[in-house]
Amino acid sequence: MTELVLLSNPRVADLPAHECGEPLVDLREFSELALDDRQADPAGAYLHLRAGVVERLLVAQGLLPDGLRLLVVEAYRPLWLQERYFAEYANALREANPHWTDTFIHVQASRYISPPEIAPHVSGAAVDLTLCTDSGEELDMGTEVNASPEESHDACYTDADVPAHAGENRRTLIRALSAAGLVNYPTEWWHWSYGDRYWAMVTGADAAKYGPQDMRF
Numbered sequence: 344m345t346e347l348v349l350l351s352n353p354r355v356a357d358l359p360a361h362e363c364g365e366p367l368v369d370l371r372e373f374s375e376l377a378l379d380d381r382q383a384d385p386a387g388a389y390l391h392l393r394a395g396v397v398e399r400l401l402v403a404q405g406l407l408p409d410g411l412r413l414l415v416v417e418a419y420r421p422l423w424l425q426e427r428y429f430a431e432y433a434n435a436l437r438e439a440n441p442h443w444t445d446t447f448i449h450v451q452a453s454r455y456i457s458p459p460e461i462a463p464h465v466s467g468a469a470v471d472l473t474l475c476t477d478s479g480e481e482l483d484m485g486t487e488v489n490a491s492p493e494e495s496h497d498a499c500y501t502d503a504d505v506p507a508h509a510g511e512n513r514r515t516l517i518r519a520l521s522a523a524g525l526v527n528y529p530t531e532w533w534h535w536s537y538g539d540r541y542w543a544m545v546t547g548a549d550a551a552k553y554g555p556q557d558m559r560f
């Protein structure tokens with residue numbers, strides 16, 4: 344079994360980010376991609392991603408079997424929102440496990456939400472997505488997008504034992520995105536990134552290409 348490395352692991356968190364200056368682009372410009380509004384913000388910040396990530400997503404879209412599309416749920420996330428998500432989840436873990444130390448809570452929280460200071464969504468380097476048909480029907484992936492480890496009994500883990508058809512759908516997603524150069528966070532089948540610290544750790548790059556962005560509308 345391969346080792347599961349979390350975002351809080353120093354092998355990821357201690358990597359530097361060398362900002363390359365690439366712009367964030369608006370996914371609404373690309374009709375190839377299907378877009379979902381469950382995480383929408385009024386200005387559409389959640390539909391922005393670095394140009395290099397978009398390029399690879401379009402390659403992945405082209406590699407999917409006919410009739411299937413990538414359905415983007417959330418891309419860019421502002422720092423304040425990442426901080427809120429992290430604090431809320433850490434607090435829930437603390438309440439459920441009052442004997443856990445702060446250090447252990449930080450590690451356990453990072454299974455599901457990135458520590459804000461290294462968060463890949465804040466850099467426009469990560470995207471949460473799934474698959475849908477041309478007519479917009481979502482494929483069964485074994486859990487909902489954003490199901491937590493607790494509510495899904497760890498079925499959110501990419502290699503979890505899920506019903507056969509859901510496993511096949513996950514493999515279709517994995518094949519296309521991996522071939523296009525994105526990397527997956529193994530505790531979340533829907534979370535993919537390029538150019539962030541996790542990508543650097545997986546590919547052996549010296550540094551992330553993208554640092555945090557402060558997008559204002």
Ligand SMILES: C[C@@H](N)C(=O)N[C@H](C)C(=O)O
Pocket residue numbers: 350453454455456457462463464469471489528531534
């Ligand atoms: C929970 C999910 N939406 C997510 O994005 N998690 C990752 C690890 C993150 O916060 O970057």
Ligand SMILES: [Zn+2]
Pocket residue numbers: 464469470471533534535
């Ligand atoms: Zn994500």
